[in-house]
Amino acid sequence: MRGARMHRSTVENQTPDPATAPAEVGCVVGLEDVHVRLGERDVLRGVTARLRERRIGIVGANGSGKSTLARLLNGLVLPTHGTVRVDGLDTRRSGAQVRRRVGFVFSDPDAQIVMPTVAEDVAYSLRRSEHDRAVRDRLVADWLERHGLDGHADHPAHLLSGGQKQLLALTSVLVTSPRLVVADEPTTLLDLRNTRRVAALLSEIPQQVVLVSHDLDLMTGYDRVLVIDEGRVVADDEPAPAVAYYRRLLDERP
Amino acid sequence: MTPASAARPSTAAGTAGAYVVGRSLLHRAPAGPKLAALMVCSLALLLVRDAVGVGLAALAVVGLYGFAGLGWRSAWGQVRPLRMFLPVVFALQWWLMDLTSAAVLSTRLLVLVALAGLVTCTTRVADLLAAIERGLSPLGRVGVDVERIALVLALALRSVPVIADLAGRVRDAQRARGHERDVRAFAVPLVVGAMRQADALGEALRARGFDD
Numbered sequence: 001m002r003g004a005r006m007h008r009s010t011v012e013n014q015t016p017d018p019a020t021a022p023a024e025v026g027c028v029v030g031l032e033d034v035h036v037r038l039g040e041r042d043v044l045r046g047v048t049a050r051l052r053e054r055r056i057g058i059v060g061a062n063g064s065g066k067s068t069l070a071r072l073l074n075g076l077v078l079p080t081h082g083t084v085r086v087d088g089l090d091t092r093r094s095g096a097q098v099r100r101r102v103g104f105v106f107s108d109p110d111a112q113i114v115m116p117t118v119a120e121d122v123a124y125s126l127r128r129s130e131h132d133r134a135v136r137d138r139l140v141a142d143w144l145e146r147h148g149l150d151g152h153a154d155h156p157a158h159l160l161s162g163g164q165k166q167l168l169a170l171t172s173v174l175v176t177s178p179r180l181v182v183a184d185e186p187t188t189l190l191d192l193r194n195t196r197r198v199a200a201l202l203s204e205i206p207q208q209v210v211l212v213s214h215d216l217d218l219m220t221g222y223d224r225v226l227v228i229d230e231g232r233v234v235a236d237d238e239p240a241p242a243v244a245y246y247r248r249l250l251d252e253r254p
Numbered sequence: 255m256t257p258a259s260a261a262r263p264s265t266a267a268g269t270a271g272a273y274v275v276g277r278s279l280l281h282r283a284p285a286g287p288k289l290a291a292l293m294v295c296s297l298a299l300l301l302v303r304d305a306v307g308v309g310l311a312a313l314a315v316v317g318l319y320g321f322a323g324l325g326w327r328s329a330w331g332q333v334r335p336l337r338m339f340l341p342v343v344f345a346l347q348w349w350l351m352d353l354t355s356a357a358v359l360s361t362r363l364l365v366l367v368a369l370a371g372l373v374t375c376t377t378r379v380a381d382l383l384a385a386i387e388r389g390l391s392p393l394g395r396v397g398v399d400v401e402r403i404a405l406v407l408a409l410a411l412r413s414v415p416v417i418a419d420l421a422g423r424v425r426d427a428q429r430a431r432g433h434e435r436d437v438r439a440f441a442v443p444l445v446v447g448a449m450r451q452a453d454a455l456g457e458a459l460r461a462r463g464f465d466d
Contacts, residue, residue, distance in 0.1 A: 076457060099463050104461040120408075157412070158419065
């Protein structure tokens with residue numbers, strides 16, 4: 001693992017146990033020497049990793065490149081150099097197929113909710129896959145109930161609280177049954193109670209999850225945590241040692 | 255809209271263009287015919303020039319609001335945007351023509367807006383958009399991307415509260431810094447914020463497979 005080479009305190013990541021990563025819900029994401037240059041800035045500088053664990057955390061300071069790394073996983077950002085493959089599909093050539101497998105949750109749900117009302121936004125996710133209106137409505141109702149939003153189906157999305165908005169954004173992603181859910185700081189705008197709720201939901205879902213967050217507590221119980229610094233993976237380990245490494249890294253900085 | 259169950263104190267019942275939950279015949283009627291009826295009624299109303307006709311139309315609209323089970327608050331919410339504009343129109347007409355013409359014209363405008371509001375109050379946005387999409391579908395044959403037009407309409411509706419919220423936050427921030435009436439200090443962050451929001455929305459649409 002590249003990250004492990006860069007710091008001796010990190011250990012080589014163990015080969016994942018196939019039992020913890022069922023093939024039907026997870027993806028194998030392969031990043032190979034990925035560089036991303038945005039304008040004048042090298043945001044990622046040679047990231048190589050193979051992600052197949054069920055729960056993967058990505059931590060790093062602001063501007064470290066962790067959000068860009070997350071966006072690479074569903075082809076929202078394409079590498080300037082190197083390749084990203086999801087189940088063997090190149091994000092550059094098969095972006096649409098990759099996005100059908102990989103759902104994405106943003107930190108600001110207001111940017112992600114595209115339809116005026118709650119039920120309509122969930123239904124929007126199903127517009128391609130489910131043409132029968134009755135079936136679609138039933139699916140939407142079912143999913144809203146599952147996440148405690150059934151009382152708000154016809155409410156304008158802007159009247160929801162911040163936590164409910166994020167739950168709606170998550171519901172609109174999960175309704176498409178992606179294999180992998182990438183969440184980019186989904187709890188940044190939430191209070192403690194809603195942070196716990198979203199975190200609990202993210203740990204309960206059967207899907208594989210890649211969670212980008214500043215909140216190191218959210219990574220407890222995860223299978224693997226990557227620490228990103230200045231565009232590189234500087235640690236890649238189980239949560240406890242990786243988080244400890246990240247804390248040390250922050251302490252060393254002025 | 256049932257305000258008591260909303261997450262925050264609801265203002266939606268009094269908001270122009272917001273769907274109000276109901277089970278009336280008007281709610282259950284399909285969106286396409288409702289839009290067509292709105293068009294026909296609006297055109298017919300433009301032909302009515304006497305006070306009696308316009309008065310009857312106004313009564314009919316009030317009746318329809320009652321029939322749809324919509325309260326005064328919902329009705330006021332629909333015509334509220336006219337409250338600054340209508341008195342000016344009325345005064346101008348009175349000055350240029352006479353009192354009756356002024357009353358007829360103002361009432362007609364009020365009835366037109368209330369009628370349109372009645373349709374949006376009793377029709378879910380998704381149904382409205384689907385009806386518009388169906389209505390525009392012949393244009394698809396000449397290369398117009400009808401789905402895209404429908405999405406633009408939905409996004410416009412969705413963006414109103416988001417931008418209003420942003421404007422509120424910018425105003426608060428400016429006030430906190432002592433710029434009470436500085437137009438530039440208000441406009442610049444608002445435009446920058448709106449553009450950032452648009453960028454994020456574009457990214458979210460891609461993530462949700464819009465262009466795939």
